[in-house]
Amino acid sequence: MSHEDYPTDDPAVVTCGLPYANGDLHIGHLRTYVGGDVYARALEKLGQQTAFVCGSDMHGTPIVVNAEQEGVDPESFALEWHEQYEETFPKFAVDFDNYGHTHDETNTELTLEFVERMEAEGYVYEKEIKVAWDPEDDQPLPDRYVEGTCPYCGSKARGDECDEGCGRHLEPGEIEDPVSTISGNPAEYRERPHKFFRVSDLSEYLTEFLDRLEGTANARNQPRQWIEEGLEDWCITRDLDWGIDYAGEEDLVLYVWVDAPIEYVASTKQYSERVGSDVYDWEEAWKGDGEIVHVIGRDIIQHHTIFWPAMLHVVGYDEPRSVMASGFMTLNGEGFSTSRNRAVWAQEYLDEGFHEDLLRYYLATNGGFQQDVDFSWQKFADRVNGELVGDLGNFLYRSLLFAHRNWEGTPEADLSDEVRAEIEAAIDAFEAAVNDYSVRKLGDATLDLARFGNRYIQNNEPWKLVDEAPEAAAQVIRDCVQVAKAVAVLFEPLAPGKAESLWEQLGEDGSVHDAELDAVLEAPPAAFGTEPAELFEGVEDERVEELNEKLEPRVQEATGEDAASEGAAETESEEATAADSPDMEPIADERLSFEDFQDLDLRVGRIETVDPIEDSDDLVRLEIDIGAETRQVVAGIKQLHDLDELPGEKVVVVANLEKTELFGVESNGMLLAAGEQADLLTTHGDADPGEKVR
């Protein structure tokens, strides 16, 4: 790896995070793949030798569980999704040089080599750990399907990750009070021997690595905190049948996050073997001085900036030069949800008949790569109509049509200096974008050039010149054709299909995919290939309405469902999900006897004084007059109310609650309040302090 500007003399590898083979792809997923594809194509435009590789992630517990539910074996289950992905990506012009999967021979072999090497270097050791066990089936319970209490923050958590609490990764056996989410039975702990990767030894290396790492800022910053907190050794085996067997250990398979990133290498190797190492040498890329660029979603930053470089380092491979971590996508402002069908599916987009390049453009340029990006059909239409149709398409069409009508192709003239300079500036912007890891700027470079084109043709008015001064008109249009050619090459990474059409219109030989930046300023052919035609079609308002009408019911339904089951894991039953809803708690089924209710001594009180408790964010100490006496009560309302306005306010107090101490302050009673905003319960009329509430 180097830190020289691209292009370098070394082979580059661009990878995309492996799609997990257990569900349909939606356009949110596509953001990463389009981003990677655009970037890889852009590198090639610079003349950088590049392999763009990926593969399906086939292993792991969710696949086992889902396969079981469908009554098929995990392999065929995962393979089915794998094949679907393999077919889907090309439909969006995401054109991997190799697309493998983690269960294939290449990956299996390489993974075993990696682990062997890690063992040989002394970075793997065995340790007995507690594993959750389903006593009924006498089977180990996968971490993902164990629920319990996080040992760090005490909140409810999943076995492999404190998903609702502190977000920490949990090692097997760490979780407290484990319960199987599959059977609902309490799980036992059993001692099992497992393999650990001594990541804790590598914090110094990883810190330095992060200092060197290029790409998006979130990928550099997020893992720092982790290292500072102290890295734990990483359990790299699981009690499972499905996966890559751990050599010499019958019961163990490797944890998916070991073999998954190795697929990047395996896939590169497959590519290399297919085209020949004289064309692309995977060993030079991975063990020599390759430029490794990982394009991922921001949810898997840790794996790519801690575990993966740690593995690479230990086995003596190159470290990644860059990690580009994309933000998520939202749909009309809310998150995508696969399980609730709140999504625009990849296939659905295609079924609507839109060209893949329109979505590619939207995904790649609608905001910074690490920024979350919202999708709506309206925004989609706006950008297509305004930028692709109005600026880019319109410029190309008006220029080429004019050329075609008057000169039947490119008029004879030399490229003017003004336009040459403008095109050169666009090339510079393109190169800068690549070195900035910004696919957005890549799009801007082309659009800016097209906008220049529109200005240029407008200001020079060749339609007026063509009769009076045909030479001058020829000059203008000759320049415009060159700009069109530049657009074809520069826009190819974002819109490969449209760029190719344009290339054909211009009468160029070969494919625009093979054209590099140095072709941009070469003279275009005198004769056009095909008659100029509009490159982009607008999206009508009615069409947007129609699309929204299809989408909205689903979004609404999903949002409604969410309100009733937010925070619930996808696999949980309806019953379980309803129970812990924060938005709309279900009414309790269990009935209270009147006697029990009578036990509650509720009184009207009047707030006398309010003092914030120092060092506490929420707690305040209140003096409340409840008729017979004045009580000191502690309540968590500091941020929710204007404390100065509270004295004099009437409230309802639970008078016979046991005393407790909060933040060192005694609380003798409880203030009743509604909801998250602690809306204080008060009286409608003029009840006096001390009146009993019943």
Added chain:
RNA sequence: AGCGGGAUGGGAUAGCCAGGAGAUUCCGCCGGGCUCAUAACCCGGAGAUCGGUGGUUCAAAUCCACCUCCCGCUACCA
């Protein structure tokens, strides 16, 4: 409280890492032009205390400190 991401004309965004011209672009608005072009294009205009307060500097949207608010996960919500 913690972590991450944000706060830039009516809306949406860029610029911030590597501090310096009139703060970018798109949509919308107002006025004009053009008629080669897909009611597209071009020109002009209104509209921003660049979240706040301090600091560093000749110079701050940009760097530093503190703070406020918003989003996501979560807390001391008796």
